[in-house]
Each structure stands twice: as C-alpha cells, then as structure tokens.
Amino acid sequence: MTALLAIENIHAAYGLSRVLFGISLEVETGECVCLLGRNGVGKTTTMRSVMGLLRPTSGRVLWKGADIAGWSPHRVARAGIGFVPEDRRIFAELSVWENLDIAARAARRRGRWDIDAVYELFPALRELRNRQGGFLSGGEQQMLTIARTLMGNPELLLLDEPSEGLAPLVVETLLEKTRELKAQGVTILLAEQGVDFSLALADRVYVLEKGSIRHSGPAAELRNDSALRDRLLAL
Amino acid sequence: MAASFLFSQVMGGLTTAMFLFLIASGLSLVFGIMRVINFAHGSFYMLGAYLAWQGVQWLHPTGAGFWLATLFAAVTVGVLGAIIERVFFRSLYGREELYQLLFTYALVLILGDAAKFLWGVEQLSVSTPPILSGGIEIFGTTQPLYTLFIIAIGPAIAIAGSLVLSRTGIGRLVRAAQMDREMLDALGANVGAIYTGMFVFASFLAGLSGALVTPIQSIVPGMDVLIIVQAFIVVVIGGMGSFWGTFWGSVIYGEVLSFGILIFPGFSLFSVFALMAVILIVRPWGLFGRPL
Numbered sequence: 001m002t003a004l005l006a007i008e009n010i011h012a013a014y015g016l017s018r019v020l021f022g023i024s025l026e027v028e029t030g031e032c033v034c035l036l037g038r039n040g041v042g043k044t045t046t047m048r049s050v051m052g053l054l055r056p057t058s059g060r061v062l063w064k065g066a067d068i069a070g071w072s073p074h075r076v077a078r079a080g081i082g083f084v085p086e087d088r089r090i091f092a093e094l095s096v097w098e099n100l101d102i103a104a105r106a107a108r109r110r111g112r113w114d115i116d117a118v119y120e121l122f123p124a125l126r127e128l129r130n131r132q133g134g135f136l137s138g139g140e141q142q143m144l145t146i147a148r149t150l151m152g153n154p155e156l157l158l159l160d161e162p163s164e165g166l167a168p169l170v171v172e173t174l175l176e177k178t179r180e181l182k183a184q185g186v187t188i189l190l191a192e193q194g195v196d197f198s199l200a201l202a203d204r205v206y207v208l209e210k211g212s213i214r215h216s217g218p219a220a221e222l223r224n225d226s227a228l229r230d231r232l233l234a235l
Numbered sequence: 236m237a238a239s240f241l242f243s244q245v246m247g248g249l250t251t252a253m254f255l256f257l258i259a260s261g262l263s264l265v266f267g268i269m270r271v272i273n274f275a276h277g278s279f280y281m282l283g284a285y286l287a288w289q290g291v292q293w294l295h296p297t298g299a300g301f302w303l304a305t306l307f308a309a310v311t312v313g314v315l316g317a318i319i320e321r322v323f324f325r326s327l328y329g330r331e332e333l334y335q336l337l338f339t340y341a342l343v344l345i346l347g348d349a350a351k352f353l354w355g356v357e358q359l360s361v362s363t364p365p366i367l368s369g370g371i372e373i374f375g376t377t378q379p380l381y382t383l384f385i386i387a388i389g390p391a392i393a394i395a396g397s398l399v400l401s402r403t404g405i406g407r408l409v410r411a412a413q414m415d416r417e418m419l420d421a422l423g424a425n426v427g428a429i430y431t432g433m434f435v436f437a438s439f440l441a442g443l444s445g446a447l448v449t450p451i452q453s454i455v456p457g458m459d460v461l462i463i464v465q466a467f468i469v470v471v472i473g474g475m476g477s478f479w480g481t482f483w484g485s486v487i488y489g490e491v492l493s494f495g496i497l498i499f500p501g502f503s504l505f506s507v508f509a510l511m512a513v514i515l516i517v518r519p520w521g522l523f524g525r526p527l
Contacts (some may be wrong), residue, residue, distance in 0.1 A: 051421055078425035089418040093410045100409045107423030176411050 002065040003189055004029045005050065005081075005156055010069070011061030012042075012049050019045045020056070021211040027156065032188040035048050035200040035221065036210035036233065044086055045189035046208075047158045049188075051075040051083045062116045077107050082154025086161040088145040092134030096125055096144055099133050100151050107152025118147040121177060138169035143177070150181075157181070159190045163197045169235075175200055195233055239375040244493045250451070253490025254387030257444035258462060259469040260396065260481045261437030267476025268413045269430055271327055271335050275342035277463030279316065282456045283308045283445025285350055299452070301364035308409050309443035316438025320431050326431075347459055356456050358424050361449035363427045371409020381450055388447075392440070393482045400478065409433060413476075468511050483523060 003026040012020040020042045027033045035043045046135035048054040050061055052073040061069040068076055077083070078208065091099050100115055119126040124145045128136065136144060142160075142162060162178070163171045180202055182188060198205065202219040215232050222229050262276045290304025319342070327335050362368075367380040400406040411419045412429050420426045452458075464487070472483025488507055495506030519524045 053417065053421060073417070073420040074423050074425050083421045085418070085421070089415055091414045092416075093414060094407065094411060098407050101404065102411050102419070102424070103405050104420060105408060105424070109423070142365045148422070191290060 001217075002062070003027060005189070006051065006060075006062040007046070010049055010056040010061065012044075012045050012056045014045075014054075018048070019211050020092075022059070023208075023211070025206050025213065025216070027187060027189050029187055030185060031154075031203050032182050032190060032201050034202035034205045035189070035191040035208055036195065036198055036205050037214075038193060041208040041212040043208055044160055047083065047160050047189070047191060048074070049083065050158060053083075057073040074106070075116075077152060077154075078109065080109070080153075080155035081145040081153050081158065082156065083158045083160065084149045084160060086164060088141045088201075090133035090136065090141050090144055090148075092162050093132060095130050095132055096136070097129040099144060099148050100125075103148040103151035107154075108154040111153030113150040113153050115151070118150050121150075121180065122147050133193055139166055139173070142166060142170075142174060145232060146177070150186075154186075155176055156187045156189060159188055161193065163173065163192065163194050171197060174189075177192060195229065239446035241377075242374045243376045244497070245490065246376075246378055246382060246386065248493030249386045249389075250489070252444075252485040252490060253385050254444050254448055255462075255465055255469050255488060256389045256482055256485035257392065257484055258394070259445075259466040259473075260438040261476065262463075262466050262483045263470045263473070263476055263478070265437045266470070267331075268409060268433055268447070269324075269328060271324060272332065272339065273437075274336065274339035274463060275319075275469065276437070276441055277459040277461075277466065278343050278346035278463050279312050279441035280448075281350060281454075281459035282315070282346060283312050284449050284458065285354050285359070285445075285448050286442070287446035288354070288361050288454055291361050295396030301361065302360075304445065305446040308446040309439050312433045312441075312445070313406050313439035314443025317431060317435045319333060319438075320434040324430075325427075326364050326435065332510040343459060343463075347456065351456050359453075359454040363450040382526060385451075389482070389485075391481070397478050468507060471511055471521060472514055474521025477521065477523040477525075480521055482524025484521070487522075 005027040007023055007025050009022045009024050010020055011018070023046055025033070035046060037043055040220060045054060049056045049069070052068070052071045052075065055070050059069065060067045063081065068079065081141065091102070094102070100118060104114070120137055123149055124140060125143060125216050126139060133141070133144065146159070146162070159178070162174055166174065177198060178188070182201065188201070190198060190201060199222060205217065205219050205222060207214050207215040222232070241368070256412050258276065258280050261397070262273060265271055265273050286308035287304045290307040291300055294300025294304055323338065327338060363381050367384055370377040370379045371383070400409060408419070408424055408429060412426050416426050469484040470481060471489055473480030473482070487510070491506050491510055492503055496503040499505055514521065
C-alpha cells in the first residue's frame with residue numbers, strides 16, 4: 001500500500017544557503033508523525049516543500065503516489081493537504097468568522113469540517129467570531145489558524161510548531177484539541193521543538209539535525225528510553 | 236459671488252472629480268492589492284476613449300450607438316488588461332519598483348504610439364447621447380443632464396465597490412490577498428486568478444471612464460499622460476490603497492481645481508500641486524491611508 005505522503009530524498013535551499021540534505025519520510029493515513037529537532041534544522045522547510053511554498057532542488061514529494069513537488073500551493077491545498085504555519089498568519093484585519101469563511105472558499109473542499117464543526121471543536125472562537133484577527137491572544141490565534149485550515153477539510157494536516165510561544169496552560173488545551181483531532185481520524189504531520197508536546201501525540205518520530213534525518217522510529221521508544229532521548233535531543 | 240455661480244463651480248468640480256475617481260480607484264486598487272504601480276493605467280483610459288469613438292463610428296456616427304460603444308470600449312480595455320496582466324505583470328510582482336516603473340512606462344509609450352498609428356493625431360469627438368443631451372434648471376443654472384449622470388455614477392460605483400469588498404466572499408478573498416498573498420494561496424485560493432480579476436476590473440473602469448469622457452472632452456494624443464498625473468495626485472491626497480480615500484481625494488481635487496481657477500486664474504493646477512505638497516509634508520500616507 002502506498003503511503004498517504006512520502007517524501008523521497010528532497011534537497012532544498014533558500015538562494016545559496018542549503019537547508020535540506022536528502023530528507024525522506026512517510027506518513028500513513030490516520031497516523032500522527034512528528035518531526036523533532038531544534039530551531040533551524042529544516043522542519044519548517046520540509047513542510048514548506050510539501051506545501052509548494054518552496055520548490056525542492058531535487059527529490060520527490062509523493063501524495064497518494066503522485067509527485068506533487070513543484071505544484072503551486074493552492075493546488076496542493078486543494079489536493080487535500082492543509083498547512084498550519086508556525087507564525088499563524090491570521091488575516092489581522094478580517095474577523096474570526098471572515099478568516100474561517102475565506103478558508104472554506106479558498107480550498108473548495110466540502111467534508112465534515114464546516115463552520116459549526118470548528119466552533120464545536122473550539123467553542124471560544126464562536127464567542128470571538130466578530131473580533132478582528134489582530135486582536136486575539138496568541139492562544140486564540142493558534143486555535144483560529146488550526147480551525148481555518150480545517151475549514152478546507154484536509155486529509156493531512158501539517159502542524160508547524162503549534163506550541164511555540166504559548167503559556168503552559170494554553171499548550172495543555174491545545175494538546176487536548178490536537179488529540180481530539182487525531183481521535184477523529186485526521187492524519188497529522190507535526191513539527192516540534194517541545195519534546196513533551198510531540199511525544200504525547202506522536203505515533204512515530206523523525207529526529208532532524210542539520211537538514212538530514214538523524215533517527216526515526218516509534219515515539220514509544222523515545223518516551224521510554226530517556227538515555228536515547230537525551231542522546232538525540234540534548235539541547 | 237452669486238449662489239448660482241458657486242453652484243456651477245461645485246458641479247464642475249464634481250464632474251472632474253467623478254472621472255478622476257473612476258480612473259484613480261483602479262490605480263489605487265491595483266497598487267493596494269498587488270503592490271504594482273501601473274503608469275499605463277492612463278493609457279487604458281485613453282484607449283477607452285478612442286475605442287468608444289471607433290465604436291460610435293461603426294455603429295452610428297450620429298451618436299445613437301453611444302452606450303453600446305461605451306460597453307464595447309470598456310470590455311475591450313478589460314480584455315487587454317487581462318492579456319497584459321497574464322503575459323507581463325506576472326513577472327513584476329515582488330520585484331523592485333524600478334522594474335515596474337520601467338515596464339509600465341514602456342507600455343505608456345507603446346500604447347500612445349499605437350493610438351497615434353491607429354487613429355492619427357487629429358482631435359476626435361463624440362456627441363452626447365440623445366437621451367442625456369438636454370439640461371435641467373437647478374438654482375438658476377442650467378445643468379447638462381450628462382454632467383448630472385456622471386456625478387451620479389461616481390458615488391454609485393464607490394458604494395457598490397465598497398459593499399462588494401466588505402460584504403461578499405469575493406471581497407473577503409481580495410482583502411485577504413492584500414494582507415497575506417502566500418497564506419491565502421496555501422489555503423487553496425488561486426491568488427493569481429484573483430490578481431487577474433482585479434486587474435481586469437481596474438482596466439475596465441479606466442476604459443469605461445475614457446469612453447464616458449468623450450462627450451465632454453475631445454480625444455487627443457497625450458490625454459493618457461495628463462490623466463495619469465492627475466490620478467496620482469488624487470491617490471496621494473486620498474491615500475494609496477484606500478477605496479474611500481480615493482473617492483474623497485477625487486472630490487477634493489475636483490473642487491480645489493474648480494475654485495483654484497477663480498483665485499489663481501492661469502495657475503489652476505498650482506493649487507492642486509500645492510495641496511498635494513502640503514499633504515505629503517503633513518500626512519505622507521494621505522488623508523485616508525495608513526502609514527506604510
């Protein structure tokens with residue numbers, strides 16, 4: 001059976017500075033896979049390469065077996081990949097409801113996620129629906145950016161550093177919501193620096209270092225073996 | 236000064252203002268959303284005027300075909316806008332302003348020469364459509380119906396435009412494209428198509444105003460450059476990218492020009508440039524714009 005997403009040996013660069021040196025990974029339907037690693041090891045670049053926001057210099061990105069490397073971002077999104085960027089990128093001058101509405105219009109993918117479904121997952125957003133995106137707290141923005149991507153009914157959710165810059169209590173809520181998403185069958189590729197957050201969610205992990213994969217294996221292995229964890233992720 | 240005289244001046248100013256609004260709104264929209272300064276926007280206006288004249292000649296030289304000719308001119312300019320955006324502007328987005336300036340200026344020269352080649356350098360004129368050729372008495376003055384029609388069409392387009400931007404799905408997508416093009420693309424919207432649509436709409440408005448101006452002004456080479464300078468002043472006064480700013484900027488421009496003639500006869504343009512200079516010093520982002 002072909003994997004939902006398979007990245008095969010991609011290299012990528014921003015101008016002359018090379019960032020990815022042959023990344024390969026796979027995500028199966030229903031899985032939560034985590035890319036772990038410090039800042040600057042290539043987690044975001046990997047996601048941007050999948051999304052079409054950066055064209056890999058070589059290698060293939062296979063979505064359900066078809067090579068989508070070099071596709072434009074909107075084509076990738078319409079094929080069923082949803083991107084939640086690290087810096088959230090809420091449309092600051094649009095209201096919460098408008099942010100959600102345009103996402104549904106943009107992706108043109110109907111499914112189980114509509115405005116009521118995302119309000120049910122994040123009840124706070126229903127209360128804030130008329131507030132401008134720019135006036136939300138960090139945690140509220142993070143919920144909105146996930147909800148916004150869900151409005152496109154993606155089959156795979158790319159979650160880039162969702163816990164970054166959030167207070168511990170907010171991270172806890174976010175963890176719960178993400179678990180709920182996973183329980184509902186959303187396939188997730190997560191990028192994280194936070195070991196606790198990622199290991200609490202992930203089925204499998206890839207540890208990145210300097211643009212290559214240093215280690216890959218079940219998340220349970222890292223959860224249970226603190227020596228291995230320290231060796232791979234000593235910060 | 237008699238009240239009727241003042242009224243006439245106000246109406247004259249408003250007529251100038253509404254033509255400028257139709258042109259400057261497209262200029263401001265294209266800049267506000269795509270961050271491209273299109274010097275050739277005035278050339279689209281000029282082409283609209285020539286095409287309307289051509290349409291009238293083909294249909295009915297007495298002027299009965301005016302409305303159809305106007306539609307023909309505006310649509311043709313819109314189609315031309317689509318081609319120019321798809322083929323050339325694509326590679327200008329995100330580039331330095333210098334490239335945009337050079338390219339759009341080249342377009343001004345090419346389209347200006349093309350118009351001379353096709354229609355010559357003689358003044359051309361179009362007669363007022365019969366249905367609007369009369370006038371009505373207001374405050375002891377006779378206002379041509381055509382002028383009143385122009386003064387009505389400006390606010391109508393302004394209100395319709397701002398409602399579309401604020402209340403419809405298309406409008407929300409356009410505003411989102413203005414805020415973060417890449418994010419909107421990653422959400423699945425074909426931002427390139429949105430850009431093309433906006434450019435076509437702006438070109439259509441320029442062509443429309445060029446066609447509508449023909450019963451009032453004669454069509455001459457050089458009208459493209461004259462109008463683009465005025466449109467830029469309007470946009471600077473009102474604020475780049477602000478829709479209502481462009482509207483009020485046009486009204487201010489029209490009235491200052493209209494009354495400036497009374498105060499400084501022979502230096503009427505001076506008053507407008509002076510106003511722009513003051514605004515650039517006090518509020519460089521324009522009356523309704525926001526600091527960049």
